[in-house]
Amino acid sequence: MLVILELFSPPRMVWTTEGICEALGYSRPTGYRYIRQLTENGLLVRVGPAGYSLGPRIVEWDFLMRHADPMLTAGLPFLRNLAVQTGCDINLVALYGDRIVTTHQEMGTEILPLSFSRGRPFPILRGASSRIIIANFPRGRLKRIYEQNESEALALGYGSNWEEFKSYLAKIKRAGYAVSRGELDAGYAGVAVPIFGPKRVIIGCIxxxxxxxxxxxxxxxxxxxxxxxxxxxIEVRIPAPQVPPVPRRRDTAYRNVAS
Amino acid sequence: MLVILELFSPPRMVWTTEGICEALGYSRPTGYRYIRQLTENGLLVRVGPAGYSLGPRIVEWDFLMRHADPMLTAGLPFLRNLAVQTGCDINLVALYGDRIVTTHQEMGTEILPLSFSRGRPFPILRGASSRIIIANFPRGRLKRIYEQNESEALALGYGSNWEEFKSYLAKIKRAGYAVSRGELDAGYAGVAVPIFGPKRVIIGCIxxxxxxxxxxxxxxxxxxxxxxxxxxxIEVRIPAPQVPPVPRRRDTAYRNVAS
DNA sequence: TATTAAATCTCATATATTGACAATAATCGT
DNA sequence: ACGATTATTGTCAATATATGAGATTTAATA
Structure with missing residues (x-):
């Protein structure tokens, strides 16, 4: 049923019942049932006489997430200050599991496209954010990423084999920052530095x-x-984990959120 | 399964597997299964050694929604201008089905609480936004709202019966704006004016x-x-509905989103 | 390495989903 | 207001999927 929600992406952000049933192969009763349930949950909303779009519950959840995000709440004043001082757009980017997503945009003096704002995901190898974040991944995780993206890594200048890939990222890690030009949007560049959580685990970047x-x-x-x-x-202001008695860790890649 | 997502609300925004299973009465295998699926979909994300929080897909959807919202995209420059000229925080508020939610906050000279920002839902009768929006609802819809909220309407000064309720809102409708004081947050007030979509259907407010x-x-x-x-x-800039051949309308309360 | 906790698997049983078809609701044009 | 048409919902037998007790595997820690 959640696959309905995946239909909603540019350029098509409004779907009719008929369109949804056709696209996903549902019978009418099934389609209407699903849509009704998602609408009752607030994940869809009716717009216009026949269409549906993503619904208000998503906006509300995002609101809750922003308020509960310790890296964001701690970072806001500093991001604002940076934007004023540098004149650049300053973005906070977070690592969520294996997704890299902008969580906040503080606008500078240049008017940059709205596409740089909160919610924008980054391909795992593209841009300064992705580079500085994965440069700080453990070896095994890096290896997995390399194996899944060999040709992209080559095209983006990471190197033509695992050793070159590893060493390219080790250099970025040592330097403590990454720069990219035109990889995400032509004519635009990024300079990124890492943010670490407890035990020096990478949790995001500016x-x-x-x-x-x-x-x-x-x-x-x-x-x-x-x-x-x-x-x-930001790092010194991120509170210690509030999760109850800490069980065994299954994954060293995590990020803290206040409880 | 989506009910897991409803667990995530203040003050508890991180849940352990154990906590989720207890709270919702799931067996362990079932709980792990659900959590795994929601995590794969990006609706949950693992944080810390044992906890889960709402995931990046929500942030990404919100991003898509912001970019596809014709009222918001048309309104941004005017909201910015208003904030500069008035010094007030200027919010855009949208009607989504039967929810009233802030869709954008433009900050003025006063630093108001972050709680006024995008994603904040409003109780149907509280605040200037809710008042100006429901004041423009059709009679039947108003009647339903009144029947479900009689005591709250009385407490908030709408009147002690349907006739008074109706006439109170008719006065707001005629005036073309609403004012509220301290109904949402002590010490804060709002002044709201309506925004109409095609056929003069209420779609939100400033x-x-x-x-x-x-x-x-x-x-x-x-x-x-x-x-x-x-x-x-904003009204003259909202594009005409782009939905395909328009079937019968089922509900006059709708809002346009660009396809 | 042994221990322990977290997470996953198996499979019989329980429960939910599904869609063809029917019925109802809502809208529109006259 | 009425009839025609479209949108939406309901019924129910057939089918699919979910569920959890208990077993097993995986991963982390001392």
Whole structure:
């Protein structure tokens, strides 16, 4: 039933009952039943005389998530300050399981496309955010990523084999920041520094987004310094895990959320 | 299975497998199975060694919704302008089926609580937004709302019977704006004007949020005038419905979303 | 390495889903 | 207001899937 929700993506964000049934092969009664249930749950909403779109419950959940996100709540003042001081768009990016997603956009002086805002997912190898985050992954996890993305890694300059891939990322990890140009949106660049949670586990990053022209005029070392300063401030403010008596860990890649 | 997602609300935004199973009466295998599926779908994400929270897919959907919302995309520049000119927080509020939810917050000079931001739902009778929206509902729909909320309507000053309720809202409708003080958050007030979609169907409103002290110093007539100007600008920019051959309408309360 | 807790698997039984077809509800044009 | 048409919901037998007790596997820790 949740697969209905996957239908809603650009360019088609409104679906009719008929369209949904056709696309997913449901009979009419089944289609109407599913839609009705998702509508009652607030995941869909009726728009216009015949269409449905994603519903208000999603917006409400996102609201709850923003308020419960310790990295975001701790980081807000610093992100604002960075945007004012640098004039760049400053984004907070989080690692959610194996997804890398922007969680906050603080706008600078340039008007960048709205596509950089909260909710934008990043391909695992593209952009400064993805680079700085995976550079801090454990070896085994990196290996898995490499095996699943060999040709993309080659195309993006990570190297043509595992050793080169590993060493390329080790260099980024050592440098403590990553830069990318035009990999996500033509004409735009990013400079990213990592944010670590407890036990130095990577949980996200801060990115300065700017045009490639502006990046060419920027002293990257100073910008990185400021980003890293803010990252440190965020790290010390992230509260310790509030989860009850901690059972065995199954996965070292996690992020804290306040309970 | 979706009921698991309803567990995630303040003050508890992280749940263990054990906690979920206990709270919802699932056996362990069932609980693990559900959690696994929701995690694979991105609706949950693992945080910490034992906990789960709402996942990245929600954030991504919200992103898609923001970009596809014609009222929001048309309204952004006007909301920004209003915030600059008035110094108030200017919120866009949408009617989704029978939910009233903030869809955008444009911050003014006062730092208001983050709780006013996108995703905040409003009780059907509380606040200026709810008042101006339901004031423009058809008679039958109003009657239903009244029957379900008689005591709350009385407590909030709508009147002690259907006739008074109806006439109270008719007055708001005629005035073309609504004011509320302290109904949502102590010390805060709202001034709201309606936004109409095709065929003059109510689809949302613009609200200026400010402290009650500041409201007392404000010329409400001028503020309302500016809000109404922006509402008109938004209305003429909302594109006509893009839904395919329009079948019979089932509900006059709907909102347009671009396809 | 042994122990322990977390997570997954097996499979008989219980329960839910499904869609063809029927019925009802709602809308529109006259 | 009425009849025609479309949208939506209901019925129920056939089929599919979910469920959980108990067993097994996996993963982490001391």
């Amino acid at each position: 990115v300065a987004a700017l045009t490639t022209q502006r990046l060419a005029l920027t002293r990257t070392d100073m910008l990185v310094n400021m980003l890293q300063g803010a990252a440190k401030e | 609200v200026a949020a400010l402290t009650t002290q500041r409201l007392a110093l404000t010329r409400t007539d001028m503020l309302v005038n500016m809000l109404q100007g922006a509402a008109k600008e």
